[in-house]
Amino acid sequence: MPDMRVHEVAILGAGIGAKHMDGLLANRDRFHVATVCDLDAERAGELATRGENCAAVTDLDAVLADPALDLVAICLPPRLHTPIAIRALEAGKHVVCEKPFALSLRDADRMIAVANAAERTLTPVFQYRYGLGFRQLLHLINVGLAGDPLVATLETHWNRGEDYYAIPWRGTWAGEGGGCILTHAIHVHDMLTCAFGPIASVSADLATRVNPIEVDDCAALSLRHASGALATSSVTLGAAEETSRLKFCFANVTAESGLEVYHPAEAPWTFTARIPARQADIDAALAMVAPEKESFAGFYADLGREFAGEAARGVSTKDGRQSIELVTALYRAAKMAQSVAMPLDASADGYDGWAPED
Ligand SMILES: NC(=O)c1ccc[n+]([C@@H]2O[C@H](COP(=O)([O-])OP(=O)(O)OC[C@H]3O[C@@H](n4cnc5c(N)ncnc54)[C@H](O)[C@@H]3O)[C@@H](O)[C@H]2O)c1
Structure with missing residues (x-):
């Protein structure tokens, strides 16, 4: 209503x-x-x-x-x-x-x-979803110009030190609940599932190498999507220069974000046609995507549209659950040193959480 x-x-x-x-x-x-x-x-x-x-x-x-x-x-x-x-x-x-x-x-x-x-x-x-460059990518996918998803690489290369962990709940299982794959890379992983669809299996290596904290602060992740597309995600909280980066190779186009650490969805992205003769079609489609409010302003504009019953892209509870399902699978994969299949239902190992027992 x-x-x-x-x-x-x-x-x-x-x-x-x-x-x-x-x-x-x-x-x-x-x-x-x-x-x-x-x-x-x-x-x-x-x-x-x-x-x-x-x-x-x-x-x-x-x-x-x-x-x-x-x-x-x-x-x-x-x-x-x-x-x-x-x-x-x-x-x-x-x-x-x-x-x-x-x-x-x-x-x-x-x-x-x-x-x-x-x-x-x-x-x-x-x-993080709310930015022109990322919306342009979703438009190319929706109108069928991108083609099949092939591979993606994601980087969450941020820098966190003593001042960040001075807030007592951070860096602990009891307070923060997890490390860089829960708290920091969650945004680019959400963008990945928007672009490539559901994830079918994951492998994960996690480490705590930057700060003296309980939870992970480095990760090397490998993800297979239900479509067959593959993605790798590299995460650290010990990068000298803070950047976020997403690169998506589809059958017809390769899309790459800029390096803006907290706003990687925003322009300028590059979109390169695999067959140069099709670049004009890609560029014409990109020009159809009008700028809108970005980041938190875009998020709340979208929520306002949803409340008003207007067309909204809307972040849903399904997206929230999916983000936690991925984290559950990643912690399980790291713990067992083996690939974990998704989706996860109430009978899955880790359904009650991933924190170590003591
Ligand atoms: N979307 C993003 O990009 C983004 C960025 C940073 C943080 N976060 C998330 O936002 C949440 C908060 O993070 P933060 O960095 O702002 O933490 P913070 O510790 O700086 O702020 C949390 C505030 O909550 C207050 N608080 C705690 N318990 C309360 C209570 N019972 N009643 C009223 N106030 C209470 C604290 O006094 C504190 O000021 C975390 O879940 C974090 O992961 C999201």
């Missing part, structure tokens, strides 16, 4: 919550940030001043009980995503949930069941 109201939003957590504020302010016709909630009153207050008629509060229970709020953006540490999402849905709120969507497939499935029963939307955050 289309809902044309301006949605009254609470941002829960004022760290990355600041980027949500940017995205929501860029879509004032659809959303109004009424509240910023953070245990740290000063942090909540600072972010709330960026809003319009926006309160700063520290009591999450009061936010969930406030009938005037109809959407909460969960920007809290990972361990809180599932319990707070479930409480918010049961309180009748729509929910936007930061990555990681959940810390096990069981939790992902519980959240989805509660959202369905409550008839509320539950939207995982995948803002």
Whole structure:
């Protein structure tokens, strides 16, 4: 049922919550940030001043009980995503949930069941999708110009040090729930499944080589898609120069992103026809894709369209579950030193989580 109201939003957590504020302010016709909630009153207050008629509060229970709020953006540490999402849905709120969507497939499935029963939307955050270059690639795929997917290479070469891990929940199984394949590469892996479709099997080597933390900070991953396409993903949190990069070889075109670390979907990408005579057709198709809002602004514009019943590309609970399914398979593959088949259902090893037992 289309809902044309301006949605009254609470941002829960004022760290990355600041980027949500940017995205929501860029879509004032659809959303109004009424509240910023953070245990740290000063942090909540600072972010709330960026809003319009926006309160700063520290009591999450009061936010969930406030009938005037109809959407909460969960920007809290990972361990809180599932319990707070479930409480918010049961309180009748729509929910936007930061990555990681959940810390096990069981939790992902519980959240989805509660959202369905409550008839509320539950939207995982995948803002990296929203950029012109990546939309151009999806357009070439959709109109049939790209051809069969062949191989992809992905790089998440970021840099994290002591200052990043000074926040106590980071770097731990109990707090962060996983390492670089859960927290950092999750974005390019989401983009990979958008472009190449479902993954059928994975192999993984993981290591902790950059920082003295519990969880992985380097990864070499190999993925086979249901289509037969192959992908490799290289991840480190110890790169001198921070870059993200995606390169997709299709039968008819090779597409390559720029190196922009947190916005790899954005232009300029290069699109090279395998048969040079077909480059003009590719270029003409690319020119059909108009610029739109990008990153968090694009994410919230899309959510606003979805609420209003307009055509939206929409990030769905299926995408959130799929991201956690991939992480589950990767940790299992690394632990067993063997390839793991997907999809994973409730009978799969690792359905309850991947953290080591002690
Ligand atoms: N989409 C992205 O690109 C992106 C980028 C960074 C972080 N994240 C995700 O966002 C989430 C938060 O990460 P962060 O870097 O902002 O962390 P952070 O620690 O900087 O911020 C989290 C905030 O939540 C507050 N908080 C914790 N418990 C609370 C409670 N019970 N009630 C109210 N406030 C509470 C903390 O005081 C803190 O200010 C994580 O899941 C992280 O993975 C996503």
